[in-house]
Amino acid sequence: MLSLLLISNPAHADSSMPKAHYADTQLSDPKQEADAHALMESVRCLVCQGQSIADSDAELAADMRAMIRKRIAAGEKPEAIRHWLIERYGDWVSYKPVLDAATAPLWIAPFLLIAAGLWLARGRFRKRKR
Template sequence: MRQLVFALALLIAAPAAAQPTTPPAPFAYRQLDDPKQEAEAKALMETLRCLVCQGQSIADSDADMAGDMRSMVRERIKAGEPPEAIRRWLIDRYGSWVSYKPTVEPVTWPLWAAPVVLMALGFWLARGRFRRRAR
């Protein structure tokens, strides 16, 4: 019976042990003092994907990783770095998936061309179908 109680106590305590023990990054939940810089940071953060949540931007996510990324963006904006340079740095660090603005590269050309090719194929097939009906 003691072993069962001990096992239950461990199961109940496990989620509490999983909580992060490190404090959040300095600018994870604190805005910059300069409203113009904060607006730049916010605009950039809304275009970056949270690596943990995957469906949210880092501006909207409560994940610790998103907080760290928000802090990095704010610190670099505060240091005077342009937003596009910060975006490139984050893409270099985490991959192009982190950005909601995909880049056009040789690897992604088929993805960009696919809608145009499929539309042209659809028009070609529809044209053939209409011509057969007209006869």
């Protein structure tokens, strides 16, 4: 009996409240829906952490999808919504981080590593020719 209770516990993890109206309902205007979907693809799910909110089944992701659709339907621009989400949840929520002092090493490191690899390869090829 105890094992059945432990197995069924994850099934009760989600609330029994219904999803928000726009969580899985598309906007009637195709342009607005395209803008909303593009934004949802670039926002990370705070629960799943490896998925965008467009792909996630988590309740928080559904709430975020509904919020994005409502704001776009009200005429707000996707970039303004993105900035609001970043202010509220931090830079980590965006799959497209901004370039600032904190993220500069992440943007610069790949170029430095490629340059170092080319420099090392050039040295190896020069030694072989001699």
